[in-house]
Amino acid sequence: DAGVTQSPTHLIKTRGQQVTLRCSPISGHKSVSWYQQVLGQGPQFIFQYYEKEERGRGNFPDRFSARQFPNYSSELNVNALLLGDSALYLCASSLGGAPLDEQFFGPGTRLTVL
């Protein structure tokens, strides 16, 4: 079975631009979470969506938004990009949305903001 897939793999943007990152969960998984991993640090929680509804949000500005589609895939949008948004963005999926359900991570999208 395919794991969590993310696209694109790499992305280069300039300050002020907008970006959309995409995630396809493992087949049958209904929950998707997004994390930001700055170089040399651990991932930081951005959002969780379960059954197309936002279940949780981390400490990120309103420039960050996300949504989940009826097929459970998800998009993360970041507006007005800043240099500090350069990071690896990770998507994780799980079967259910409970806190202890095992999360399976994708390989990430590397975003560079110039």
Next chain:
Amino acid sequence: GNSVTQMEGPVTLSEEAFLTINCTYTATGYPSLFWYVQYPGEGLQLLLKATKADDKGSNKGFEATYRKETTSFHLEKGSVQVSDSAVYFCALSPWGQGAQKLVFGQGTRLTINP
């Protein structure tokens, strides 16, 4: 607030050496604790977990015991292999939260030399 602190890396060991990676946490209530591993070029993978005090998580020869009295969840392995070279992340799931929010430490890079 909730936070996780891991020992500074990188850690370099010889094959068959004993491994300890220290992890301490700050959290209210009764968080669940996890170790994730990130192999080169791959996504984060759950290595082991423990959901209550004195629980021992184990997998692939790795072990960690949830010590509430010392707020610690140290990762150990008796005899490491070259294939264990990876970045290891300690994480917690805050108690009483509805969301699948993981709080990660900064990661410890482990290199095993033959």
